[in-house]
Amino acid sequence: xxxxxxxxxxxxxxxxxxxxxxxxxxxxxxxxxxxxxxxxxxxxxxxxxxxxxxxxxxxxxxxxxxxxxxxxxxxxxxxxxxxxxxxxxxxxxxxxxxxxxxxxxxxxxxxxxxxxxxxxxxxxxxxxxxxxxxxxxxxxxxxxxxxxxxxxxxxxxxxxxxxxxxxxxxxxxxxxxxxxxxxxxxxxxxxxxxxxxxxxxxxxxxxxxxxxxxxxxxxxxxxxxxxxxxxxxxxxxxxxxxxxxxxxxxxxxxxxxxxxxxxxxxxxxxxxxxxxxxxxxxxxxxxxxxxxxxxx
Amino acid sequence: xxxxxxxxxxxxxxxxxxxxxxxxxxxxxxxxxxxxxxxxxxxxxxxxxxxxxxxxxxxxxxxxxxxxxxxxxxxxxxxxxxxxxxxxxxxxxxxxxxxxxxxxxxxxxxxxxxxxxxxxxxxxxxxxxxxxxxxxxxxxxxxxxxxxxxxxxxxxxxxxxxxxxxxxxxxxxxxxxxxxxxxxxxxxxxxxxxxxxxxxxxxxxxxxxxxxxxxxxxxxxxxxxxxxxxxxxxxxxxxxxxxxxxxxxxxxxxxxxxxxxxxxxxxxxxxxxxxxxxxxxxxxxxxxxxxxxxxxxxxxxxxxxxxxxxxxxxxxxxxxxxxxxxxxxxxxxxxxxxxxxxxxxxxxxxxxxxxxxxxxxxxxxxxxxxxxxxxxxxxxxxxxxxxxxxxxxxxxxxxxxxxxxxxxxxxxxxxxxxxxxxxxxxxxxxxxxxxxxxxxxxxxxxxxxxxxxxxxxxxxxxxxxxxxxxxxxxxxxxxxxxxxxxxxxxxxxxxxxxxxxxxxxxxxxxxxxxxxxxxxxx
Numbered sequence: 001x002x003x004x005x006x007x008x009x010x011x012x013x014x015x016x017x018x019x020x021x022x023x024x025x026x027x028x029x030x031x032x033x034x035x036x037x038x039x040x041x042x043x044x045x046x047x048x049x050x051x052x053x054x055x056x057x058x059x060x061x062x063x064x065x066x067x068x069x070x071x072x073x074x075x076x077x078x079x080x081x082x083x084x085x086x087x088x089x090x091x092x093x094x095x096x097x098x099x100x101x102x103x104x105x106x107x108x109x110x111x112x113x114x115x116x117x118x119x120x121x122x123x124x125x126x127x128x129x130x131x132x133x134x135x136x137x138x139x140x141x142x143x144x145x146x147x148x149x150x151x152x153x154x155x156x157x158x159x160x161x162x163x164x165x166x167x168x169x170x171x172x173x174x175x176x177x178x179x180x181x182x183x184x185x186x187x188x189x190x191x192x193x194x195x196x197x198x199x200x201x202x203x204x205x206x207x208x209x210x211x212x213x214x215x216x217x218x219x220x221x222x223x224x225x226x227x228x229x230x231x232x233x234x235x236x237x238x239x240x241x242x243x244x245x246x247x248x249x250x251x252x253x254x255x256x257x258x259x260x261x262x263x264x265x266x267x268x269x270x271x272x273x274x275x276x277x278x279x280x281x282x283x284x285x286x287x288x289x290x291x292x293x294x295x296x
Numbered sequence: 297x298x299x300x301x302x303x304x305x306x307x308x309x310x311x312x313x314x315x316x317x318x319x320x321x322x323x324x325x326x327x328x329x330x331x332x333x334x335x336x337x338x339x340x341x342x343x344x345x346x347x348x349x350x351x352x353x354x355x356x357x358x359x360x361x362x363x364x365x366x367x368x369x370x371x372x373x374x375x376x377x378x379x380x381x382x383x384x385x386x387x388x389x390x391x392x393x394x395x396x397x398x399x400x401x402x403x404x405x406x407x408x409x410x411x412x413x414x415x416x417x418x419x420x421x422x423x424x425x426x427x428x429x430x431x432x433x434x435x436x437x438x439x440x441x442x443x444x445x446x447x448x449x450x451x452x453x454x455x456x457x458x459x460x461x462x463x464x465x466x467x468x469x470x471x472x473x474x475x476x477x478x479x480x481x482x483x484x485x486x487x488x489x490x491x492x493x494x495x496x497x498x499x500x501x502x503x504x505x506x507x508x509x510x511x512x513x514x515x516x517x518x519x520x521x522x523x524x525x526x527x528x529x530x531x532x533x534x535x536x537x538x539x540x541x542x543x544x545x546x547x548x549x550x551x552x553x554x555x556x557x558x559x560x561x562x563x564x565x566x567x568x569x570x571x572x573x574x575x576x577x578x579x580x581x582x583x584x585x586x587x588x589x590x591x592x593x594x595x596x597x598x599x600x601x602x603x604x605x606x607x608x609x610x611x612x613x614x615x616x617x618x619x620x621x622x623x624x625x626x627x628x629x630x631x632x633x634x635x636x637x638x639x640x641x642x643x644x645x646x647x648x649x650x651x652x653x654x655x656x657x658x659x660x661x662x663x664x665x666x667x668x669x670x671x672x673x674x675x676x677x678x679x680x681x682x683x684x685x686x687x688x689x690x691x692x693x694x695x696x697x698x699x700x701x702x703x704x705x706x707x708x709x710x711x712x713x714x715x716x717x718x719x720x721x722x723x724x725x726x727x728x729x730x731x732x733x734x735x736x737x738x739x740x741x742x743x744x745x746x747x748x749x750x751x752x753x754x755x756x757x758x759x760x761x762x763x764x765x766x767x768x769x770x771x772x773x774x775x776x777x778x779x780x781x782x783x784x785x786x787x788x789x790x791x792x793x794x795x796x797x798x799x800x801x802x803x804x805x806x807x808x809x810x811x812x813x814x815x816x817x818x
Contacts, residue, residue, distance in 0.1 A: 130412060131413055216404060216408055235401055236367070
């Protein structure tokens, strides 16, 4: 009995280690190829352990490309603003929805839920944001469309507020003379760090990885974010491979595509901050997620 | 409790009714507002035009927007666009805002821009979507404008061959004008000159693909690290097939020999195609093609730059040698061994159109006209500002100024073939000083495909095209890089194409082609 249990444990461990390796290996390959010399990469292909380690791709990113530094700045800026704004708005919508006394609670909750299932589609959204709000080629285009509020996060938070904050605390605060606003930010928010951290991390990831808004709302390269820049390089590559229409004309574009190790280095500097930040959130992460999930 | 519930329900119902009501009445308001907005702006436009008349100018000031694809926005774009505006302000009293869009993002962003009311006056058209865009009504008919404001465009193109402007007609109307560049293509191979010299390769003996084996053999035996030939575009012969067929834009239903009395055939069943596949397969088996050719995403230029590749087979034009040498940063030598052919795709790949959303189509045409006639303006678009982005070596030949090169130049779009009339631009140092004359002769003397001017409208067979494209994606690259054996795979490929409906596409194309031939007396 005991030994079969141990065998089982070992088996599980091996499966899990194998699975972890499958997840880690592509990242390692990305990392190692960013450290391989360009020409080496073209000549011998990707390798898990480069023959000669070369930092030339990073040197190049550091030295010559103000475009990339700028894009990095834009990514950080939109992530910070977007997460702060998104998180506070989400909490402010979710909290009232969690209170039973709220009038039209279910109607409003349905309204939020509805946005999870349906949206206006690409062209109408584009027309709305460019013709009526004039977001084209502004920083707002990277923050507001499609990202700022998310029905799923609101419902996640509402469930947390409704189930983890005892009504008794709110009522006692009310008796002590606190108004709704004070109850919200002095009592409810401090008790909700798990869900705030979870949703906050979601927002960070969403904003950090977003390239789509940049693709459709920006033509001015000064607002390109890092992911947008990377995505454009990929699109350019695809274009080159799919289109023989433009003919000899695209030779110039083909000559400008950055070399593979450069692309890998850009991906690495895009990934690293999230990798670093993740462990700090992890403590809250599982907690916040399960609370929302079980009762959701 | 029950009572409260029902009150809630009643409230909810009334509120939603109110919301719906508000929505619909808002919609109405918006419409009428839109109408008002329109008349208001018309009114103010009329006023400004009056003001313009008062102020000695005959044209009212206008702001135009010009949209085109580019590899990226150059650092000194603003400066160059200021200089361009100085010229346009003086000549046609208009300023122009240049909006470059990345090649990869082009399809998506352009579609969105054209879908709304965004101002776009001049836009690059073609790139394989010309007939769809015209069918969607995105471009204005240019015939009348070309007669008046665009006389210079018409003259410049008709001087080459009236066929070229004719080739842009859809149902007898012109919706776009091709830029003056290489409007035909010949075919051949570009090789590294250092290796050609080192092994004394006799380039004059190359007359067909089959003559290349001997050369590749030498490279393979003596330079084990160098792949004798690599992909250009999608595959080894992706583009070379056009030397044997007019692919009529999509390669589904083609004209062998650019004539065949306008009888279409399925390219993938044609013996010429099979023969090319056999050649490539032979190369692959002999190791002249990289084993990972079918899946590699490295561009041919990076491969040559890295010293890993010796050659690529492509379409060509006069001056290709220097262009490819610049792109690969190595000295290259190009052998043209298949004669020049001009097909509709060669002409309609890069054109300019006036967009439906244009605020002033006649002024947009005037701007376009300048791009075909005004040497100063063209050179600004093509090369930037004299003294800063280029200096004159001699009267008509230019080079980078001291200390400036391709990597640090603030304006190095290299889109001379895009901005109107390339033959009026300067010649870059290293190219033949006579390049534009050669290019124009090349255009004039190229064999014209019998179907030159026929533009296929694929609307009726859209779903078949989608299905067929899936099949070609599966087989084409593997076959055309020699990775799989054509003896066994080509019949499978053909069968699946038939199952996906290629015959229906060819029949539809043939029908349109016959109608076109009848209308144009071919």
